[in-house]
Ligand SMILES: CC(C)=CCC/C(C)=C/CC/C(C)=C/CC/C(C)=C/[C@@H]1[C@@H](COP(=O)(O)OP(=O)(O)O)[C@]1(C)CC/C=C(\C)CC/C=C(\C)CCC=C(C)C
């Protein structure tokens with residue numbers, strides 16, 4: 001999906017975003033489905049288990065990996081394991097990480113600035129993850145996207161497996177290969193992001209929120225799961241590891257849902273509708289209304305519900321940020337506050353997301369940075 005903002009002063013101006021509100025089956029019974037948004041259709045799409053339950057398995061897997069490491073000796077960032085052959089030379093590796101930093105600075109300036117507050121080891125690891133995600137997204141969203149086939153994605157996945165095994169293909173892969181050998185990062189979210197790109201090649205409609213949730217997890221929730229092992233959970237945090245990963249997942253979903261709501265017109269011009277069909281129908285809307293692009297009262301009501309849901313995911317995510325290592329909180333708060341404000345901008349545009357792009361102006365963006373910094377200083381357990 002095309003778009004662009006999360007990264008604030010991003011010169012390329014592209015973005016995508018995310019979240020969910022369906023009944024949080026099994027994981028957060030406190031959360032209620034939104035009024036007017038049915039949860040029944042998800043059971044139809046997958047009678048056995050909802051997308052949310054399936055995604056939660058990945059959360060548990062990643063959390064178990066982290067707990068295992070916490071129970072052991074902890075991180076030894078100097079440890080070398082003889083892998084990364086050909087790129088294991090420190091000079092080459094440093095150059096690889098520097099290159100990741102440059103890519104990050106070019107595509108996501110504010111985020112890059114935020115990472116400068118992190119420890120050097122963590123910062124470059126986050127850059128390496130960012131670059132892999134950016135490259136993966138470029139396969140389907142970049143200039144060569146029209147030539148991308150499922151086989152090309154299969155090759156990309158093979159390459160991912162190789163780099164996790166310590167056999168990177170190029171310098172940028174070598175940086176990630178080094179990162180995943182040092183931090184408790186599971187391969188599953190990476191594979192799942194590639195799966196999201198496959199989905200984008202074959203699917204342009206989402207029947208219900210359960211289907212959309214899965215898509216949002218693939219392309220964005222995964223980013224949260226990849227990043228937390230590197231950003232780290234505060235040693236003083238009383239929250240369970242699972243709850244922090246859940247919050248990270250929710251931030252990914254929130255961002256993606258926001259991106260979808262911002263880009264309705266743009267996506268429609270590419271023949272894509274990333275909105276639950278059953279929810280559209282419930283408001284008396286269909287694809288035709290989206291292609292027509294008229295802001296009607298029905299559309300406004302529909303959008304109000306969608307925005308409400310996205311905000312619920314942001315609310316859930318916010319509870320988790322203060323559980324992160326103090327040095328990692330600022331970039332997360334900054335990106336969260338900035339992306340969340342896109343929802344306000346859609347409202348300010350009177351819900352015209354067909355022909356007006358919602359964006360957060362420079363003044364608001366910069367005003368958010370000290371707010372994010374202030375919030376980052378607060379570290380109390382809001383999760384159990
Ligand atoms: C601090 C921070 C935000 C860290 C994340 C860094 C990172 C590894 C980012 C990768 C982003 C990326 C390139 C993903 C590829 C797929 C994609 C494009 C997803 C959409 C991003 C928007 O990017 P952009 O606006 O550039 O997109 P396009 O130009 O349209 O292609 C997404 C909206 C997803 C981004 C998802 C996140 C940033 C999730 C962040 C969650 C965390 C960092 C977890 C925080 C922890 C807790 C406990 C809340």
Ligand SMILES: [Mn+2]
Nearest residue numbers: 001002016141
């Ligand atoms: Mn994209």
